Amino acid sequence: MEFKDYYDILGVKPEASEAEIKAAYRKLARQYHPDKNKDAGAEDKFKAVNEANEVLRDKEKRRAYDQVRAGGYRGGEQFRPPPGFGQGQGFDGDMGDGDFSDFFESLFGRGGGGARGQPRPRRGRDVQASVQIDLQTAFDGGRTRVAMHDGHGGERVLEVKIPAGIQPGQVIRLSGQGQPGSAGGPGGDLLLEVGVRDDARFKLDGRNVLHVLAIAPWEAALGATVPVPTLAGAVDLRIPAGSQSGKKLRLKGRGMPGATPGDQLVELSIRTPPAADDKQRKAYEALHKHFADFDPRA
Known part of the structure; x- marks a missing residue:
C-alpha cells in the first residue's frame, strides 16, 4: 500500500497548529464537497481531506502518525506498518463513518472489536454547510431555519440559534446533526459557516x-x-x-x-x-x- 502524507494533503506544514489544520480542512472540504464540486476526482479528494483531518485533528492519532512519518516515508511510497502498531492504543473508538483508506486502517484499525459478528459503533461524519443571515440578525442574535437534504431525496428543517454579534465566516456547530452514526454510534456534527447579506444602510x-x-x-x-x-x-x-x-x-x-x-x-x-x-x-x-x-x- 502507499504511504499517505496527511500534511501534504491538507497543504500544511508538519508543525502546523490545530487552528491552521482546522482552517485548511474547512477550505478544502468546501472546495471538494460532492454537493458543490462535480469535477471528476473531487469526491476522492474530499475523502482524502476528511481522512487527513481525522488523523491530524486528534492529538493521539497525530502523535502516532508522526512517529511513523519520522521514518522518512513520503506520500506515494510503498509502506508496511510496524508490527502491532495501533493495537491496544484506543484508536478504533471514534474514527468517523468508515470509508478510510487501507493505509489508515493499517495504522488505526477498522473500528471492529465488539462482540463476534457485531461491528463497533462508529460516529457519523461531520457535515459542512452555510447559512445566510441579514445584518440585523447578526447584530441582535435570534433564530433562523436551515433546510438540509438527507441524501435520500428528503429534507429536514433545523432551527439554528444565532448568537448576537456573530461575524461572517464564523462557524456554528450543531452536535449530532451531521451524518448518522453506524451500529448505534452517535451522529456527526453539522458545521454551519455564517454569511451576512449586504445591507442597504450599513x-x-x-x-x-x-x-x-x-x-x-x-x-x-x-x-x-x-x-x-x-x-x-x-x-x-x-x-x-x-x-x-x-x-x-x-x-x-x-x-x-x-x-x-x-x-x-x-x-x-x-x-x-x-x-x-x-x-x-x-x-x-x-x-x-x-x-x-x-x-x-x-
Whole structure:
C-alpha cells in the first residue's frame, strides 16, 4: 500500500497548529464537497481531506502518525506498518463513518472489536454547510431555519440559534446533526459557516459598521444635530460646523456587540438641493456673490 502524507494533503506544514489544520480542512472540504464540486476526482479528494483531518485533528492519532512519518516515508511510497502498531492504543473508538483508506486502517484499525459478528459503533461524519443571515440578525442574535437534504431525496428543517454579534465566516456547530452514526454510534456534527447579506444602510468592517449620512450644505457649513440610524435604533449626532463630504464621525460602541464592541463610523455626504425655479436660482446666485473668492478645486 502507499504511504499517505496527511500534511501534504491538507497543504500544511508538519508543525502546523490545530487552528491552521482546522482552517485548511474547512477550505478544502468546501472546495471538494460532492454537493458543490462535480469535477471528476473531487469526491476522492474530499475523502482524502476528511481522512487527513481525522488523523491530524486528534492529538493521539497525530502523535502516532508522526512517529511513523519520522521514518522518512513520503506520500506515494510503498509502506508496511510496524508490527502491532495501533493495537491496544484506543484508536478504533471514534474514527468517523468508515470509508478510510487501507493505509489508515493499517495504522488505526477498522473500528471492529465488539462482540463476534457485531461491528463497533462508529460516529457519523461531520457535515459542512452555510447559512445566510441579514445584518440585523447578526447584530441582535435570534433564530433562523436551515433546510438540509438527507441524501435520500428528503429534507429536514433545523432551527439554528444565532448568537448576537456573530461575524461572517464564523462557524456554528450543531452536535449530532451531521451524518448518522453506524451500529448505534452517535451522529456527526453539522458545521454551519455564517454569511451576512449586504445591507442597504450599513457596511460591515470587522466589528465596526459604516453608514453614509446625507446632509444639507447649510448643515455642513453651520453645524447641526441630526438623527442617524444605527443597528440599535436612531441616535442624535452633532455635525461640526465647517464639515466636508468624506469626513467620518465615530459613534463609540455602536457597532457589532462583542467582548470589545465595535464602533459606528458615519461618513458625511453633502447633497445640494436642485435649483428648480427662478427664486431658488437667485438664491444660489446670491450665495455665489457672497463667496466669490471660494474655489472648491483649490
